[in-house]
Amino acid sequence: MTDPILHIKDLTIGYSRPVCSGINATVQKGELVGLTGKNGSGKSTLIRTILGLQHSTNGKIEINSEDVNNWHVKKRAKEIAVVFSRLNQVPSIPVFDLVGLGRLPYKSGFSKLSEKETETIENALELVGIPHLKNRFANELSDGQLQMAMIARALVQDTQLVIMDEPTSHLDIENQFKIFELIYKLSQETGKTFIVASHQIELVLQNASQLWWMDNGKFYAGFPEQIAYEQKIFEKLSQEKIRFDYEKGSFQFQHPKYKKVNLVSDGSDLAYWVKRALERNGFEVSSVGNVIEVKNGIINLNEKVFRSISSLIEYVFIFEQE
Amino acid sequence: MVVEVLEATFILYLPKLLFLKFNFIILTLLVLILGMFFLNLNVGNAQVSVSDIFKNEIAHNLIVNYRLPKTIAAILAGIALPVSGLLLQELFRNPLADPSVLGITSASGLGVAIIIFLSSVLGLTSMLNNPWLLCLASFCGAILGLSIIVFFSSRLSSTAGLIIVGMMVAGLASAIIGVLQFFAPSEKIKAFLIWTFGSMSGLSWTQIGVFVIMVMLGVLISLFTLKGISGMRLGENYAHTMGINIQKIRWLILISSAILTASATAFVGPVAFIGLAIPHICRILFKRTEIIQLYTLVVLIGVFSMLLFSWIAQIFPNENLPINIITSLIGAPIVMSIILNRNQYNWND
Numbered sequence: 133m134t135d136p137i138l139h140i141k142d143l144t145i146g147y148s149r150p151v152c153s154g155i156n157a158t159v160q161k162g163e164l165v166g167l168t169g170k171n172g173s174g175k176s177t178l179i180r181t182i183l184g185l186q187h188s189t190n191g192k193i194e195i196n197s198e199d200v201n202n203w204h205v206k207k208r209a210k211e212i213a214v215v216f217s218r219l220n221q222v223p224s225i226p227v228f229d230l231v232g233l234g235r236l237p238y239k240s241g242f243s244k245l246s247e248k249e250t251e252t253i254e255n256a257l258e259l260v261g262i263p264h265l266k267n268r269f270a271n272e273l274s275d276g277q278l279q280m281a282m283i284a285r286a287l288v289q290d291t292q293l294v295i296m297d298e299p300t301s302h303l304d305i306e307n308q309f310k311i312f313e314l315i316y317k318l319s320q321e322t323g324k325t326f327i328v329a330s331h332q333i334e335l336v337l338q339n340a341s342q343l344w345w346m347d348n349g350k351f352y353a354g355f356p357e358q359i360a361y362e363q364k365i366f367e368k369l370s371q372e373k374i375r376f377d378y379e380k381g382s383f384q385f386q387h388p389k390y391k392k393v394n395l396v397s398d399g400s401d402l403a404y405w406v407k408r409a410l411e412r413n414g415f416e417v418s419s420v421g422n423v424i425e426v427k428n429g430i431i432n433l434n435e436k437v438f439r440s441i442s443s444l445i446e447y448v449f450i451f452e453q454e
Numbered sequence: 455m456v457v458e459v460l461e462a463t464f465i466l467y468l469p470k471l472l473f474l475k476f477n478f479i480i481l482t483l484l485v486l487i488l489g490m491f492f493l494n495l496n497v498g499n500a501q502v503s504v505s506d507i508f509k510n511e512i513a514h515n516l517i518v519n520y521r522l523p524k525t526i527a528a529i530l531a532g533i534a535l536p537v538s539g540l541l542l543q544e545l546f547r548n549p550l551a552d553p554s555v556l557g558i559t560s561a562s563g564l565g566v567a568i569i570i571f572l573s574s575v576l577g578l579t580s581m582l583n584n585p586w587l588l589c590l591a592s593f594c595g596a597i598l599g600l601s602i603i604v605f606f607s608s609r610l611s612s613t614a615g616l617i618i619v620g621m622m623v624a625g626l627a628s629a630i631i632g633v634l635q636f637f638a639p640s641e642k643i644k645a646f647l648i649w650t651f652g653s654m655s656g657l658s659w660t661q662i663g664v665f666v667i668m669v670m671l672g673v674l675i676s677l678f679t680l681k682g683i684s685g686m687r688l689g690e691n692y693a694h695t696m697g698i699n700i701q702k703i704r705w706l707i708l709i710s711s712a713i714l715t716a717s718a719t720a721f722v723g724p725v726a727f728i729g730l731a732i733p734h735i736c737r738i739l740f741k742r743t744e745i746i747q748l749y750t751l752v753v754l755i756g757v758f759s760m761l762l763f764s765w766i767a768q769i770f771p772n773e774n775l776p777i778n779i780i781t782s783l784i785g786a787p788i789v790m791s792i793i794l795n796r797n798q799y800n801w802n803d
Contacts, residue, residue, distance in 0.1 A: 183695055209697030216691060221547050223687040225743040236685050237697040289696065 135197055137161045137292055137325050138182075143191030145174060145181045150189060152178065152346055157353040159327070159342065161292070164319040166340030166356065167329040170369065173346040175329040179297045182327075184208050195293065209237035213286035217298035219278070227273070227281050228266040231256060234288030256284040259321070260314060276307030283314065287322065294318075296328045300335070308332055312339055333369055338412060355442035357409040361402060392421035393448070402426055402441075409441045415448070422451070476747060479740065483754040490761035494525040497768045520655070523662045525761070527654040530662075530669045531722045532760030534714040536752045539729025541676055541711045544683045544745075545704065546607060549792050550617055552730030553596075553715040557623030559726070561599025562719040563650065564627040565591035570646050571638045585664040585721070592720035596712040599623050604708065651776035652723030654764055661721060668717035675710035676749075679703050684745045725778055727785020732756045734788060 136158045143155040151174035159165055169175050180186040182193055184200065193200045195211055203211075213234070223230070231253050232245055245253070257263045260280045270278060279299060286294050296315070300308040312335040319326050327344075330336050336343070336356075343356035345363050352359050359365070393410060395417045397403035403426040407417050410424075424433045424444070431438040434451070438444040495517055496503045506513035535553060542551040553559045569591045606619045635643050657665070682703030685693040690700050718725065736742065736751040763784075767775040 185691060185694060205694065205699060206697040209695060212695065214692070214695045219692075220689050221687075223743070225687065229744060230688075233685060233688065233696065236681065239681060 137196060138327075139194040139197070140182075141192045141194070143178075143181070143193060144189045145177045145186075146189060147186075150349070152349050152351055153190070155191065155351040157344060157351075159325055161325055162319065162323050163325050163341050164316065164339060165325075165327040165342045165344060166336035167327060167344040167346070168331065168333050168336050168365070169346030171331075173348075175346055176297055178346070178351075179214075179295055179327075179329055182295060183212060183214055206237060209289070209291075211291050212293045212295060213289035213291040215279070215282050215286050215294070215296040215299050217301045218275070219282070222271040222273075222278065224269050224271045226266070227262070227268050227270055228253060228257075230270045230281055231266075231284045231288055234285040234290075237289065252290070253284075253288055256287040259287065259318065260284040274307075276303050276310060279303065279307070279311060280314065283311075283318075287318070287324075291324070293325050293327070296326065296330075298329055298331065300330060300332055308335060312336075315339065333365060337408065355409075355440070355445075356412075357405040358441045361405040361441065392416045392418045394419055394421045394423045396423060396425040396427075398427045400426065400429070402429055402431070406431060406441055406444065409445050410448070413445055413449070424448075476742075480750065480754065483751075483758060487754065487758050487761065490758060490765060491525060491529075494528065494761055494765050494768075495521050497765055499768075499772070499774075519659070523657045523659060524655045524764070526662055527657050527665065527722055528760040528764040529757050530665050531654065531718045531725060531728070532757040533753055534669050534672060534718040535725060535729040536732035536756030536759075537673060537676055537749070538711040538714040538718075540733040540749065540752050541679065541683075541707045542729070543733055544686070545707045545711075546616060547687075548616055549734070550730065550789065552727070553711065553719075554724065554726040555617060555730055555789075556599070556603050556620035557625075557627060558596050558599040558603070558620075558712070558715050559719050559724040560624035560627035561602075562592045562596040562716050563724045564630055565593070565595030565716070566649065566720055567631045567634055567646055568595075570649070571634045571642055574639055574642045585661040588720045589664060589668055589717055593712060593716035595627070596716040596719070597708075599627070600708050600712055604704075649723050650778075652725045652778040652781075653774075654722050654777060655774070657721060665717055665721045668713055672710045672714035672717065673753075675706055675713070679706045679710065680745050680749060683707075723778065725781055727781050727789065728756065728760065731781075731785045731788045732759060734792060735759075 138157070138159040140155050140157045144150045144153040145155065146152065155178065157165075167175055167178070177186065181188050182200075184203070184205065188201075200208065200211075232249075234256075235245060235249050235253075238249075254263070254266075257266055260283055262277060262280050262284065265273065265277060265281065270281065273281065283296075283299070286296075299315070300311045303311065312332070315326055315328060316339045318324065328336065328340070337360060340356050342353065343359045345352045345359050345365060347363065347368060352363055391414065393415050395403070395407055395410065397407070406424065406426055410417055422433065424431065426432075431441070431444050433444065433447065436447065438447065492504060498516070498521060500516060502513045502516055504517065507517050508514070539552040542553065542556065543549060545551070553562075566588060569588055602623050603616070603619060607616055631646075635646070638646075682693070682698045682700070685696045685698040686700065686703065688696075693700055693703075715729075732755055733748070733752050736748060736755050739755075740751055742748050742751055763777055763780045766780055767777050
């Protein structure tokens with residue numbers, strides 16, 4: 133296995149009082165990590181700590197096996213790009229110039245944008261889907277368009293890691309979908325690693341390949357559906373948001389489906405999460421195909437017993453390829 | 455077909471045209487500045503023109519030792535105050551920031567007042583003739599004023615709050631100046647009052663030398679902040695994640711704007727509104743947002759405007775109009791229009 137791009141070891145975050153301790157996580161190149169938790173659980177503190185805007189009280193953050201604590205602010209800018217939830221003041225500059233600001237870490241003094249950099253900016257605008265906005269002024273854009281421009285700017289910064297802190301928190305539902313769809317697409321197409329902190333648990337679960345869940349000073353990282361199941365995420369979030377309906381489910385992304393499997397469900401929530409994991413990984417749950425049976429907290433496929441959802445998914449992939 | 459041609463025109467050629475246009479603007483401004491420069495050398499109470507310079511000694515003396523220093527002082531003030539205003543506007547993300555509105559000119563004036571009145575108390579009138587000392591006192595005042603503003607700006611997020619603190623700094627400075635005047639001999643009060651009207655005349659070549667050095671130093675320092683300023687337009691968090699050392703940039707901006715304000719205040723007097731109005735005129739007239747282009751335009755328009763005002767001040771027969779009256783007449787309406795159209799800039803508040 134290759135070296136992880138991000139490795140967090142026994143990290144404690146917070147100001148004078150620790151907000152969350154014992155944070156351990158490993159992120160491989162190209163992953164899309166969803167970070168979620170209740171308000172005040174320390175999502176933003178964790179992000180600010182990774183960005184170096186705030187010091188950790190204990191532990192270590194390594195990017196490409198280097199301790200980021202020793203990094204100069206300029207070095208950090210070439211490795212991590214960021215998108216925050218909103219701009220406090222939107223500058224009245226053209227979108228092209230706004231996206232071009234992503235090249236700042238590579239600029240000295242008065243050097244102009246090179247032809248290659250201009251091309252990079254054009255490509256980023258194209259990739260994000262807003263090439264038609266490049267001559268518009270940033271302060272004339274809608275919130276959703278502005279956030280797309282800020283994402284393009286983060287791409288132009290040419291970093292391996294892109295961190296987003298509540299990128300959709302002030303957007304309407306359509307734009308929330310658009311932004312998550314874009315992040316998913318970018319993680320597939322650019323090979324960059326994304327860490328996205330968000331309250332939009334449904335959107336996170338439908339897109340992330342790894343879930344970080346912060347709750348009551350504790351941190352859990354792992355396979356999204358497994359964490360969601362074990363930590364009873366919906367139940368915990370239900371208190372502060374709308375109640376989640378397991379029967380009806382909710383909004384769905386249309387990831388391309390390429391294989392059919394037959395899920396025999398006992399109606400438990402484990403069966404629900406298995407279904408979601410299958411769907412996220414491109415399986416269509418129907419009445420034909422191989423039979424996966426969920427009963428009494430145990431998953432069965434081809435007379436094999438699986439103790440976790442991740443081991444099932446891994447097996448299904450190998451099985452389906454043969 | 456038509457669409458393709460239009461697209462090609464707008465996507466391929468328009469940017470190039472705009473680039474040409476920028477160079478064209480610069481060239482035009484340089485020509486205008488040169489014209490104003492000679493107009494300034496020609497104007498004055500005595501009917502002497504530049505062409506007389508080689509004809510007789512008096513004309514030569516008048517132009518070289520009186521009109522030329524005056525014109526150069528106008529150019530220097532036209533660089534110093536607008537650049538200082540631009541830096542402060544970008545630093546505080548506040549369209550109303552400027553050395554005079556924030557009270558920095560007044561604080562700077564307090565430094566000058568202390569030197570003027572102290573010299574009479576101590577009987578050391580020679581102090582007044584030392585341009586370095588005057589500059590240093592002015593700089594100390596400016597830095598003091600700016601420190602107060604910065605201290606409060608971290609607690610105030612609104613445009614109005616910052617301006618009120620600026621008014622308080624100005625009020626405090628003039629109160630202390632008032633105390634000094636109360637105890638000062640009358641001839642010193644008159645000297646100080648004349649200084650407050652703002653005047654570019656009567657500067658010796660030594661003073662001009664110090665003025666040039668100070669402005670060049672201020673401009674040089676400010677050039678190192680331009681990259682940081684463009685990053686800080688997205689706010690401090692974004693600037694940090696783009697590798698900008700915010701503390702360093704903030705200090706450089708403060709020091710350079712203090713040097714620029716202090717030198718202009720010490721030698722030309724507390725000239726109001728130039729620092730505020732010129733950057734806005736450039737933004738509105740030329741619609742340039744890229745910081746280096748904006749900076750260049752601010753310098754050129756600043757120089758041109760000060761030469762123009764200095765010329766206007768002298769075209770009235772018999773008396774010269776104080777420069778402060780002209781800058782206020784033009785600056786005050788601009789401030790009012792900014793307050794009325796605040797959303798146009800979409801900055802704070």
